[in-house]
Amino acid sequence: MSARKGQKRVLLQGNEAIVEGALAAGCRFFAGYPITPASEIAELLSMRLPLAGGTFIQMEDEIASIGAVIGASLAGVKSMTATSGPGFSLMQENLGFACMAEVPCVIVNVMRGGPSTGLPTNPSQGDVMQARWGTHGDHPVIVLSVSTVQDCFEITILAFNLSEKYRVPVIILSDAVVAHTREVFTFPHAREIQIVDRALPSMPPEWYIPYEDSPSGVPPMAPFGEGYRYHVTGLVHDVRGFPTQRPEEIKALINRLFRKITQGFHEIQKVQRFMLDDADVSVIAYGSVSRAARQAVKEARREGVRAGLLQLITLFPFPRSSVESVLKQCRGVVVPEMNVGQISREVKRVNRWECKVEKYNRVDGRLITPKQIRQLIFKLGT
Amino acid sequence: MSQGVTKLIHKYLRHDKKFPHVWCPGCGNGIVLGALIRAIDRIGLEKDEIVLASGIGCSGRMPVYVDFNTLHTTHGRALTFATGIKLAKPSLTVIAIMGDGDATAIGGNHFIHAARRNLNLTAIIINNQIYGMTGGQSSPTTPYGSYATTAPYGLIEHAFSIAELAVTAGAPFVARGTVYHVETLEDLVKKAILKRGFAVVEVISNCHVQYGRRNNMGDPVTMMKWMRDHAIRVEKASSMSIDDMEGKFTIGVLADVEKPIYTEEYQKIREGAIKGRPTGGPGHG
Numbered sequence: 066m067s068a069r070k071g072q073k074r075v076l077l078q079g080n081e082a083i084v085e086g087a088l089a090a091g092c093r094f095f096a097g098y099p100i101t102p103a104s105e106i107a108e109l110l111s112m113r114l115p116l117a118g119g120t121f122i123q124m125e126d127e128i129a130s131i132g133a134v135i136g137a138s139l140a141g142v143k144s145m146t147a148t149s150g151p152g153f154s155l156m157q158e159n160l161g162f163a164c165m166a167e168v169p170c171v172i173v174n175v176m177r178g179g180p181s182t183g184l185p186t187n188p189s190q191g192d193v194m195q196a197r198w199g200t201h202g203d204h205p206v207i208v209l210s211v212s213t214v215q216d217c218f219e220i221t222i223l224a225f226n227l228s229e230k231y232r233v234p235v236i237i238l239s240d241a242v243v244a245h246t247r248e249v250f251t252f253p254h255a256r257e258i259q260i261v262d263r264a265l266p267s268m269p270p271e272w273y274i275p276y277e278d279s280p281s282g283v284p285p286m287a288p289f290g291e292g293y294r295y296h297v298t299g300l301v302h303d304v305r306g307f308p309t310q311r312p313e314e315i316k317a318l319i320n321r322l323f324r325k326i327t328q329g330f331h332e333i334q335k336v337q338r339f340m341l342d343d344a345d346v347s348v349i350a351y352g353s354v355s356r357a358a359r360q361a362v363k364e365a366r367r368e369g370v371r372a373g374l375l376q377l378i379t380l381f382p383f384p385r386s387s388v389e390s391v392l393k394q395c396r397g398v399v400v401p402e403m404n405v406g407q408i409s410r411e412v413k414r415v416n417r418w419e420c421k422v423e424k425y426n427r428v429d430g431r432l433i434t435p436k437q438i439r440q441l442i443f444k445l446g447t
Numbered sequence: 448m449s450q451g452v453t454k455l456i457h458k459y460l461r462h463d464k465k466f467p468h469v470w471c472p473g474c475g476n477g478i479v480l481g482a483l484i485r486a487i488d489r490i491g492l493e494k495d496e497i498v499l500a501s502g503i504g505c506s507g508r509m510p511v512y513v514d515f516n517t518l519h520t521t522h523g524r525a526l527t528f529a530t531g532i533k534l535a536k537p538s539l540t541v542i543a544i545m546g547d548g549d550a551t552a553i554g555g556n557h558f559i560h561a562a563r564r565n566l567n568l569t570a571i572i573i574n575n576q577i578y579g580m581t582g583g584q585s586s587p588t589t590p591y592g593s594y595a596t597t598a599p600y601g602l603i604e605h606a607f608s609i610a611e612l613a614v615t616a617g618a619p620f621v622a623r624g625t626v627y628h629v630e631t632l633e634d635l636v637k638k639a640i641l642k643r644g645f646a647v648v649e650v651i652s653n654c655h656v657q658y659g660r661r662n663n664m665g666d667p668v669t670m671m672k673w674m675r676d677h678a679i680r681v682e683k684a685s686s687m688s689i690d691d692m693e694g695k696f697t698i699g700v701l702a703d704v705e706k707p708i709y710t711e712e713y714q715k716i717r718e719g720a721i722k723g724r725p726t727g728g729p730g731h732g
């Protein structure tokens with residue numbers, strides 16, 4: 066984005082841009098527990114939220130953090146937490162609660178190497194599948210990835226918007242490199258920022274059925290304390306929110322939870338296409354790896370290979386149709402990742418064409434370089 | 448059933464919820480619910496102003512029956528959700544209802560930190576000394592030597608005293624009651640709700656089905672008699688010797704002190720921050 070008159074340009078790190086994005090999106094509540102490389106998000110919000118009339122609280126652990134976030138959201142306030150691998154693991158049970166009770170919230174996971182305490186200060190992309198499947202049971206969830214400081218701002222706003230619109234937790238996957246790299250960032254004009262707020266009930270309390278189905282599948286959400294007294298539970302519930310064990314009611318709930326997301330694929334599944342129109346060999350990448358991939362594609366083009374990049378912004382729901390069109394068109398696709406191969410499996414799963422899909426992985430805490438990706442492009446292109 | 452009780456049932460229980468409830472006949476949970484409703488009625492709170500949040504367990508099923516803003520969270524986490532609600536909307540009266548396992552095993556960390564943090568919340572812990580819902584496993588308050596499905600040879604761990612734990616953790620209001628001393632219980636719950644600050648009421652209750660049956664107290668009446676015979680009012684206990692108190696427990700108000708409330712302190716921080724003072728909070732005026 067090029068700066069126009071009156072626009073503010075500053076140097077920011079990814080974690081700071083997430084804070085700016087959250088505040089711009091209307092986030093007014095943060096609960097968290099310190100962890101590298103995510104702590105700056107909490108620190109900065111502890112300073113900024115009171116100025117915005119919001120609330121920051123440092124909780125006793127990550128389980129408590131996400132509990133408080135869900136509570137604040139139930140009371141009508143846009144809420145967020147931020148953590149890294151070990152804390153993200155602790156959040157899984159309540160993340161499922163937010164899916165089940167349909168409570169909007171945003172969870173930032175600045176990934177570090179794992180498993181366990183792992184590599185606190187090194188980048189990784191090891192939590193991709195955990196973000197999708199970490200909490201138990203079949204559940205819908207939205208997972209977005211960030212690769213630049215500008216992304217951190219914009220994708221955080223998108224995360225809040227999707228979370229509010231679909232009443233689901235949205236997970237942002239960042240990594241230590243994006244989090245701590247300083248880049249020039251241009252604040253968009255306030256009027257250029259589109260903000261989505263959850264739908265409130267338009268009917269009087271007597272008519273409000275908190276989990277009633279509708280064409281969108283997303284029921285309006287009454288904040289606690291405004292006359293709509295209803296029940297919220299993590300148990301499977303009927304349309305009134307009360308626990309049920311009736312097969313037809315169970316099925317209706319679970320199906321609706323998925324349908325509301327499926328119906329929104331067109332606006333949830335975000336990708337960035339780079340030099341793909343005539344590409345013959347492509348890279349499919351996300352997060353900080355896509356930066357190296359972009360560079361590699363440019364270099365390969367200079368040397369005569371028709372290379373392209375499909376950068377995944379949305380990791381889940383998996384942007385299948387965008388990936389399929391690349392697989393259909395190219396003879397080879399490289400999927401570089403800082404893990405042992407998580408998204409590459411998804412890519413292979415949807416590949417029904419002759420396209421050769423090669424994964425490339427690094428798990429040594431170091432970044433994948435443009436050179437490494439370029440070599441793979443050449444290998445598949447010849 | 449007296450007319451007063453019927454009136455309260457109509458006023459506070461949910462009409463659209465399918466009864467009967469899930470509790471065993473004679474379970475103490477119903478007595479706690481009754482005390483809670485009467486306390487709320489006596490205070491004169493509006494139903495819209497109240498949030499009742501629970502964890503998981505037999506006790507956790509209480510919110511579903513009452514016509515408030517109700518929330519059934521995850522096991523042990525009621526206070527964390529309650530914290531978020533209270534911070535987001537301090538005008539709400541937020542009450543958390545928990546079991547002994549819920550509040551002091553899986554949720555023990557949240558419990559002591561909530562006591563230390565001092566939001567204006569009410570925490571009611573139904574201490575039936577056992578894991579009721581999951582079928583009688585030992586809990587952190589199961590007495591030494593008792594039998595449980597996971598302590599078939601007798602329990603070799605030592606029990607928490609929940610109220611004393613809350614006092615030590617810094618809760619400004621702590622009380623203990625029982626489901627036998629019903630009027631006292633109602634009074635303690637009322638005081639706790641009215642208390643400005645984190646207020647804890649531990650309620651000794653009967654799970655004759657999962658605890659009593661395995662420990663020679665297989666019916667509610669026997670368990671209530673045990674409560675009657677072992678509860679000593681705090682006022683009286685202060686003049687009793689340690690030997691006389693052996694095996695007994697106190698009921699009444701154990702602590703009632705004033706402490707700055709988190710949400711009010713935070714409001715000062717907001718105002719100070721907006722005025723440009725780096726820290727406007729505690730001790731700085």
Ligand SMILES: Cc1ncc(C[n+]2csc(CCOP(=O)(O)OP(=O)(O)O)c2C)c(N)n1
Binds near residue numbers: 548573578586
């Ligand atoms: C994370 C988790 N672990 C275990 C359980 C199973 N569980 C449900 S209720 C309960 C214990 C209930 O005991 P208590 O909290 O004392 O409440 P009571 O049923 O006696 O009222 C357990 C272990 C659960 N629901 N969630």
Ligand code: SF4
Binds near residue numbers: 474
């Ligand atoms: S199992 Fe125990 S605590 Fe649960 S309802 Fe029955 S008597 Fe009450």
